[in-house]
Amino acid sequence: IAGKLTLIVGPVGSGKSSLLSAFLGEMAQISGNMFKARSASIFSDLSTHFKKHNYLLFYRNMSVAYVSQRPWLLNASLKDNILFGKPFVWRKYKKVISSCALLPDIEQLPAADSTEIGEKGVNLSGGQKQRVTIARALYSEADIVILDDPFSALDSHVGKHVMEEAILKRLVKRSRTVILVTHHIQYLTYAHQVIVMANGHVHYQGKVGEVKKFDPDLYEVWRKAIREAKAAELSVPGMPGGFPGGRKMSAMSVMTEASNEDAGDLSPHDDDDVDGTDQLEEKGKLIKQEFRETGAVNVWVYLRYLRSCSVTLCLLSLLLQLSYHSLIVASNFWLSLWASDSSVYARNLSRFLAISGNVTEDFQFDNSPYLMTFIYLSIGSVLATLIGCLLIYHTGYVGSKNLFINMLVTVIHFPMRFFDTNPSGRVLNRFSGDVIAIDQRLGGHVENLLRCTFFTISAIIVNAVTSPYFLFAAVPFFILYYCLQRFFRSTARELQRLDSVTKSPIYSHFSETLSGLTVIRAFGVQTDFKRRAFKAIDVNVTPFLFIHTTNRWLGIRLDYMSCLLVFISSVASLSSGLHGLANPAFIGLCITYTLMVSGQLNWIVRISTEVEMGMNAVERVLEYTDMEVEVTVSSAGSVSVPESWPSVGRVEFIDVTLSYASDLEPVLHTASFVIEGGEKVVFNYRSFIFIFHFSPYFFLFKIGICGRTGSGKSSTILALFRLLEIVEGTVFIDSLDISRVDLVTLRSRLAIIPQDPVLFTGTLRFNLDPNDVKSDEKLWSALEAVQMKDMVLALPEQLDAEVVEGGENFSVGQRQLICMARAFLRDSKIIVLDEATASIDLETDAKIQDIIHHAAQEHKTIITIAHRLSTIMNYDKVMVLEYGELKEFAPPSQLAADDLSVFYSLLHGTSDQDNK
Structure with a gap:
C-alpha cells in the first residue's frame, strides 16, 4: 500500500x-505480470485498478x-x-x-x-x-x-x-x-x-x-x-x-x-x-596502510626462493643450461673447423693437381667424421635444452607451490586482529596477483636470464679466442651496460612495488561491491561505484604506464649501444683476418656471435630487472609467511588432553585480564570466578546481561541480554576459544589450563553457532560433516532436529546438494539452522550459541528450544547469547561486571531484592507482575 x-x-x-x-x-x-507506472498519477490509478488482482506493481521512477x-x-x-x-x-x-x-x-x-x-x-x-x-x-x-x-x-x-x-x-x-x-x-x-x-x-x-x-x-x-x-x-x-x-x-x-x-x-x-x-x-583510523619495501631486494629473498624451489633442482637446472650452451658452442666451433679444414684441403688438393695432373676418388675430402660429430652435438644440445627448459619450469612450479602453501598455512593462523585492520583485498592481492606473478612469469624470466647469460658468456669466449682485440673494446661497453642496468633496475623495482600495492584497493573495491550489489542497485548508485572503481584502476595504471615508459627509455639506449658494439666487434674481427691472425671461417663465427650478443645483452638488462621485479612478489609473499601467528601453546609447554575432555563443563577464570591487542586497553580486568556444572549463571558487563548456563542435566536456550553495546559480553567467549589475547591470568576448562592445550585441539572440542551463519562452497554433506565421519542416519537426525529434513529431502541431490559460495542458495534462516545441525553433530561438551535464533521464526525457535530442553541425557554445557529476557530470573546466579571489573556474583533473586545492587538498577521499572 x-x-x-x-x-x-x-x-x-x-x-x-x-x-x-x-x-x-x-x-x-x-x-505473471509486473507493472511499472511511468508517473505518480498513473501509479495511483493502477493501484486502484489492480488492487483485486494478483499483480505486482511499482512506480518506475520512484x-x-x-x-x-x-x-x-x-x-x-x-x-x-x-x-x-x-x-x-x-x-x-x-x-x-x-x-x-x-x-x-x-x-x-x-x-x-x-x-x-x-x-x-x-x-x-x-x-x-x-x-x-x-x-x-x-x-x-x-x-x-x-x-x-x-x-x-x-x-x-x-x-x-x-x-x-x-x-x-x-x-x-x-x-x-x-x-x-x-x-x-x-x-x-x-x-x-x-x-x-x-x-x-x-x-x-x-x-x-x-x-x-x-x-x-x-x-x-x-x-x-x-x-x-x-x-x-x-x-x-x-x-x-x-x-x-x-x-x-x-x-x-x-x-x-x-x-x-x-x-x-x-x-x-x-x-x-x-x-x-x-x-x-x-x-578513528582502523585500517593500516599497506607496508611497502624500499631499496634492492634482499639477498635472503633470493636464497629463500631457491630453497623453496629445492637446491638440488636448481643445481640440476643450472647444469643442464650449462651443458646446452656448451654443446651449442662446440657444434658451432666444429662447424667452423669443418669449413676451415675443407677449405684447406681443397686448397692443398688444387696445388697437388697442378703438379701431378692426376686425381682419383681417394683424394676426395671425407665429410663423414665431421657430419656425424655435428649430428651428435646437435642432438645433445636439443635434448639438453628440452630437458633443461622443462626442469626449470618444474622447479619454478615447485617453488611457487611451496611459497603458496606456506603463506596459506600462515594466513589461516593469523590473529583475528589482523583481519580487522587489513582489508580482504590485500590478502586477495597476495594470493592472486603475487602468486600469479611467481607462477606464470618468474620461472620464464629466470630461464630467459640463464639462457641470455650463458649465451653472452659463450659469445665473449668465442670473440676472445678468435679476436683478442675484442676484449679491449668490449670491457668499457660491459661497464656501461651494467651502469645502465643498475639505474633502470632501481626505478623499475620501485614502480613494480607501487603497482603491486595499488592493486589491493581494486581487489577490495570489487569484493566490497560484489557483496553489496543488491543494495547498490536498489539505491541506484551504480555510477558512483563505477567512478570509484575507475579511480582505483587509474591509480594502479599510473605506475604500470611508467614501467612501460621506462622500458622504452631503456630500449632506445640499448639499441644505440648494441650498434656501437657490433661495429667495434666487426672492425676488430676484420682486422684480425686482414693481418692473418684468424681463419676466415672463425671470423664469420665471431661476427655471427657479435651480432647475436648485442641482442642478448639487451635482454640481460631487461630480464634481470624483470627477475628482480618478480622477486618483489616473492618478497611480498614471504612478508605474510613471516608474520606473527597465533600462539599454539604457552611457553610453559603443552599438556596431554584426554579424549573425553571436557567431560563436565567446569569453567574457571583466575585473575584474567583480556585485551584485543597488546597496544590496546584491557576489556576485562583481573576477573576471577568459578562456575560449577549445573549452575545457571547470568553475566552482566557494565549494563549488558550476559548469561552462561552450565547444566549437566538439561539445556536452557531462552537467555536474555539487555544493555549497551561495548560492555564486553563477547570477550569471555572469545577467551574460551583463545581468539582474544589473555594478558594476565589463567582460564581453566575442566581443570586444564587452556593456554597449554593445543589450539587445534581446544577449538575442536568446542562448538559454536555464530550470529552470521557461515557455509562453505561444496555439498551440504561437507558443510554438516567436514571430516566425513558421521553416518547418513546421524546427518538426517540432526537435520530433523532443526526442522530442515523435509526441505533437504525435497532437493534433487539431498545431502549431496550443492552449496554455492556463502550458502547464497539458502535463506539466512536456513543457513542458521544448518550451522546449528553442524554444531549438534560435533557432539561437543561445550556449545556456544551466539544469537543463533535471531533469523528464525518463532515457531521454529520454539521447536528448537523444546529439543534442547529435552536433551537431558546429553550432559552438555550451553553458552547462549540472545536478545530474549524472559528467562533471566530463573537462573542460578548473576555475575555483574562494570567497566570490565567484577561487581556482583549471586543468585538473581538475592540481587533483585537489594536495591543498591547494579542488577536491581537493571530491573528497576519492571512491573509487579513481572517481578513475581
Missing part, C-alpha cells in the same frame, strides 16, 4: 526475502532504499556509510541517528562518526551495523523503503525504539511506502497490511485484524509473541526505547568502552579547525 507499512511474515524458507528480491528486480520472472538481512557496510567512516553519497545536512543527519538510537554508540567511538568502521563493519557490533543501514535508508529520502528482517540483531527495547522513532515517525508518517520483513510478530499491530508467506506462496494478504478469521492458530501464536515482547521491553529502562545494543563486539568497539571522555561529540565541525579534524580522523 502506497505510503503505508506492509509487514511480510512467515517461517524460515517461505520466500520472504525472495519476494523482496522480486520487488527489486533481482529475481528472474518466470510467469526511488528505493533497501536494508538487507545481512548488513552491508562500506569500508569508510560511519558518517559516510549513512550519507551514502548524499549531501550532508546537519539537522537531518542528527534526527536520523537519533531515530536509530545511534547517538550513544557514536559517543563511544574514538573519532565519533568519523571513525573508520572497517571492512564489513568489523568495528561495530551486529546491532550497530543493522542500525547504521537503517539510518542510511532514512537519510536517503527514498519513496519506497524495503527492510529485510532489520530487528534480528536488536534487543526488544531497541527494536521498539527504532520501530516507533525511525520507521513510523520518519517513514510512514511522511507517507513513505515501507515494506518490512520480520520474525518479530509484536510489530504487526503497527502494520496497515500484512502478507503471510508459506512454501513460496502468499498464504494471506490483508489487514491484521482479519487474520483471526482466516487462520485462528496463527492469530494465537501472534498474540503470545506480542505478550512476551511487551514483558521483555519493560525489563530494562533507560533512554527512550531502552539501551541500543547489538552483539558481536570486535576490537575497536570494545576498546573504546572506557574512553567516553575522549570521544568526539556529535556537533557541526568548524571548517577552520583543520588540524583538529585531521587528528580526529587519525584517531
